[in-house]
Amino acid sequence: MPMIDVKTTATLADEKRDVLKAELGKAxxxxxxxxxxxxxxxxxxxxxxxxxxxxxxxAYVEVKVLGSVDAEKSGKMTAKxxxxxxxxxxxxxxxVYVSYFGTANWGWNGxxx
Numbered sequence: 440m441p442m443i444d445v446k447t448t449a450t451l452a453d454e455k456r457d458v459l460k461a462e463l464g465k466a467x468x469x470x471x472x473x474x475x476x477x478x479x480x481x482x483x484x485x486x487x488x489x490x491x492x493x494x495x496x497x498a499y500v501e502v503k504v505l506g507s508v509d510a511e512k513s514g515k516m517t518a519k520x521x522x523x524x525x526x527x528x529x530x531x532x533x534x535v536y537v538s539y540f541g542t543a544n545w546g547w548n549g550x551x552x
Contacts, residue, residue, distance in 0.1 A: 440547065442477075444479075444500065447528065448483075448495065460479055460481070462527065489534065496531065496534055499535075503540045504542075516539075
């Protein structure tokens with residue numbers, strides 16, 4: 440039941456979206472969550488500002504999961520997300536924020552888990 444929401448300044452061609460989807464699918468297993476339930480939103484061409492200045496290359500990523508967020512696992516996930524964004528989009532880690540949200544209630548297919 441994980442959800443990864445990526446907002447980036449980059450323009451994403453379909454091929455790049457496919458690569459990001461695949462890489463984030465592999466990365467979510469670090470959180471102990473299955474790719475088979477992973478939902479991903481990729482929002483490109485976003486205006487992101489950091490320190491009062493518009494970023495040429497940057498990203499904000501939210502990772503939402505059913506249950507609590509483990510600090511050690513989320514630390515490893517942040518490293519993976521930053522590596523993916525650097526290698527695939529050329530976004531440096533110091534222009535990426537990753538936030539984590541855990542919830543006890545997650546609905547799917549007409550009911551909650």
